[in-house]
Amino acid sequence: xxxxxxxxxxxxxxxxxxxxxxxxxxxxxxxxxxxxxxxxxxxxxxxxxxxxxxxxxxxxxxxxxxxxxxxxxxxxxxxxxxxxxxxxxxxxxxxxxxxxxxxxxxxxxxxxxxxxxxxxxxxxxxxxxxxxxxxxxxxxxxxxxxxxxxxxxxxxxxxxxxxxxxxxxxxxxxxxxxxxxxxxxxxxxxxxxxxxxxxxxxxxxxxxxxxxxxxxxxxxxxxxxxxxxxxxxxxxxxxxxxxxxxxxxxxxxxxxxxxxxxxxxxxxxxxxxxxxxxxxxxxxxxxxxxxxxxxxxxxxxxxxxxxxxxxxxxxxxxxxxxxxxxxxxxxxxxxxxxxxxxxxxxxxxxxxxxxxxxxxxxxxxxxxxxxxxxxxxxxxxxxxxxxxxxxxxxxxxxxxxxxxxxxxxxxxxxxxxxxxxxxxxxxxxxxxxxxxxxxxxxxxxxxxxxxxxxxxxxxxxxxxxxxxxxxxxxxxxxxxxxxxxxxxxxxxxxxxxxxxxxxxxxxxxxxxxxxxxxxxxxxxxxxxxxxxxxxxxxxxxxxxxxxxxxxxxxxxxxxxxxxxxxxxxxxxxxxxxxxxxxxxxxxxxxxxxxxxxxxxxxx
Amino acid sequence: xxxxxxxxxxxxxxxxxxxxxxxxxxxxxxxxxxxxxxxxxxxxxxxxxxxxxxxxxxxxxxxxxxxxxxxxxxxxxxxxxxxxxxxxxxxxxxxxxx
Numbered sequence: 001x002x003x004x005x006x007x008x009x010x011x012x013x014x015x016x017x018x019x020x021x022x023x024x025x026x027x028x029x030x031x032x033x034x035x036x037x038x039x040x041x042x043x044x045x046x047x048x049x050x051x052x053x054x055x056x057x058x059x060x061x062x063x064x065x066x067x068x069x070x071x072x073x074x075x076x077x078x079x080x081x082x083x084x085x086x087x088x089x090x091x092x093x094x095x096x097x098x099x100x101x102x103x104x105x106x107x108x109x110x111x112x113x114x115x116x117x118x119x120x121x122x123x124x125x126x127x128x129x130x131x132x133x134x135x136x137x138x139x140x141x142x143x144x145x146x147x148x149x150x151x152x153x154x155x156x157x158x159x160x161x162x163x164x165x166x167x168x169x170x171x172x173x174x175x176x177x178x179x180x181x182x183x184x185x186x187x188x189x190x191x192x193x194x195x196x197x198x199x200x201x202x203x204x205x206x207x208x209x210x211x212x213x214x215x216x217x218x219x220x221x222x223x224x225x226x227x228x229x230x231x232x233x234x235x236x237x238x239x240x241x242x243x244x245x246x247x248x249x250x251x252x253x254x255x256x257x258x259x260x261x262x263x264x265x266x267x268x269x270x271x272x273x274x275x276x277x278x279x280x281x282x283x284x285x286x287x288x289x290x291x292x293x294x295x296x297x298x299x300x301x302x303x304x305x306x307x308x309x310x311x312x313x314x315x316x317x318x319x320x321x322x323x324x325x326x327x328x329x330x331x332x333x334x335x336x337x338x339x340x341x342x343x344x345x346x347x348x349x350x351x352x353x354x355x356x357x358x359x360x361x362x363x364x365x366x367x368x369x370x371x372x373x374x375x376x377x378x379x380x381x382x383x384x385x386x387x388x389x390x391x392x393x394x395x396x397x398x399x400x401x402x403x404x405x406x407x408x409x410x411x412x413x414x415x416x417x418x419x420x421x422x423x424x425x426x427x428x429x430x431x432x433x434x435x436x437x438x439x440x441x442x443x444x445x446x447x448x449x450x451x452x453x454x455x456x457x458x459x460x461x462x463x464x465x466x467x468x469x470x471x472x473x474x475x476x477x478x479x480x481x482x483x484x485x486x487x488x489x490x491x492x493x494x495x496x497x498x499x500x501x502x503x504x505x506x507x508x509x510x511x512x513x514x515x516x517x518x519x520x521x522x523x524x525x526x527x528x529x530x531x532x533x534x535x536x537x538x539x540x541x542x543x544x545x546x547x548x549x550x551x552x553x554x555x556x557x558x559x560x561x562x563x564x565x566x567x568x569x570x571x572x573x574x575x576x577x578x579x580x581x582x583x584x585x586x587x588x589x590x591x592x593x594x595x596x597x598x599x600x601x602x603x
Numbered sequence: 604x605x606x607x608x609x610x611x612x613x614x615x616x617x618x619x620x621x622x623x624x625x626x627x628x629x630x631x632x633x634x635x636x637x638x639x640x641x642x643x644x645x646x647x648x649x650x651x652x653x654x655x656x657x658x659x660x661x662x663x664x665x666x667x668x669x670x671x672x673x674x675x676x677x678x679x680x681x682x683x684x685x686x687x688x689x690x691x692x693x694x695x696x697x698x699x700x701x
Contacts, residue, residue: 585626588622588624588626589623591623592619592620592624595616595620595623599616602612
């Protein structure tokens, strides 16, 4: 039984790489979108077996295949680690990707380069899975960079659009800043512990803060925590399948996944944990605040993703990596589904993404909007849907831990806001009078839309239950707490719902709200983008110019250096030129002067 | 210093100052040069008497020879300028601007 685990996982990976390798064998074997989708479906089915084997037998395994012989005493093997995290992540990622690919065959049907699109998505998936299954930092880094590059290519898919190019560039730059942190940690690990294997780096003594800061920076960049977050809302310029796959379920969790993998390094360093906690709390609240006044449906879901990523970071800061992974797993289902529903709505409305121009879609697109509601309910943490199992546990652990109260307050507030903006989106999109401009012939008759969305809806409902039933927690969850603490998450969500209902009453009337500071803060995303993108760059370039021209050129060369010396000589020369007249009077005067000096000296 | 030395000293100094400051006529420069020569001749003559060193008694003769040549050259130049410029005013000689 045990040898089958690694064999089946490798078969999964091989199945996925087949559509990319086939064109190398023959030109006629180019992969079609349908073929890629069926490949992913097959890979999903195959990957279920190792997962079930893991659930039943609790077998984990590490396989090593060959070695990059770059340096003498530093081993970089190609080794895969099939443990709880990678075994669980494979089926979930493949399930979500299968649904998204099936949806994309309908969504991108009118795209001329659809083959390239699908092969890009497949390449992304392979890079992501490689990141997940990596046993050493080298392989993880390969996967990391791979997903970064594919994100760039896919966000800028419609490359004729200037905003798409800007967004892709933004994504790559912010990811690069995170990569600095990752490379820093890798180099520290290589120089101090002489290995890049993840399990060899664990020790009981507290790790110094430097590599941990590097890892946190890497997670901040890749998972869009506050400070390196603007790329995630901007990444919505890419097609909806890209947003669904990369920027909700898979790529953005790579940063959190890195922290989960290297978690034993963090366990003893309380400062790093507190940093994660506060950073996550700040990110989740900031994203939730920005989502309150957004009007683009994809941006709302993007900020919701950002907020949930902050929540995952908070969980890491609570020293609960398994819970963070649970949240990653359940979040993948409903977030991908939300994006697919929004994609269906957008296409049916002929490209309309503004929720102020949607309304009353519940009767027009019943399946899509029902699944949208299910997804939103799961996101809010409705009891016993998927999101509940992870989110409620996180809030309970937050409330019963000895931690920073400020982080706790922010996270609770963010949970309230999550309920608020989710319900706002639901109400504005589905209920009320129709506000769409053109009544396009909307229909959901195509099974390629309905099947993925309903499949993911099923996952959103059942995934939490299934995963928590079969995976044994490594740390005991909090068992007893006061009633109010137990129902805290539910209470604040209910408060958020009431707030949203009240806000909806306001927006359904025709009164124009006056601008106030809070609304401006929220809708301009906290003024973060203009501040960092314009102010800092302008100051940097300005100071660079000042150093180059005024310090170096002007001061050193003209005033003090070569030219300055010449100027000094010039001053003296000008004075002496007046003396050199050529008149004999001057020369005879100097003769007389010499005589007089002689006079005085000879006495 | 002794009055004898003072007289030679002051004669030489006054003559050289006269050379420097009298710039109207060329002949005044020549005259000052002559007086410088004269004072130097007398100084050189007194030298062996004072120091009782007879070997340097030749020096004033050599000096006199060269001063005679020089005086002759000077007078020739004076005659030349008077012939060409009509006078010996130094401000006529404007190659070296006075």
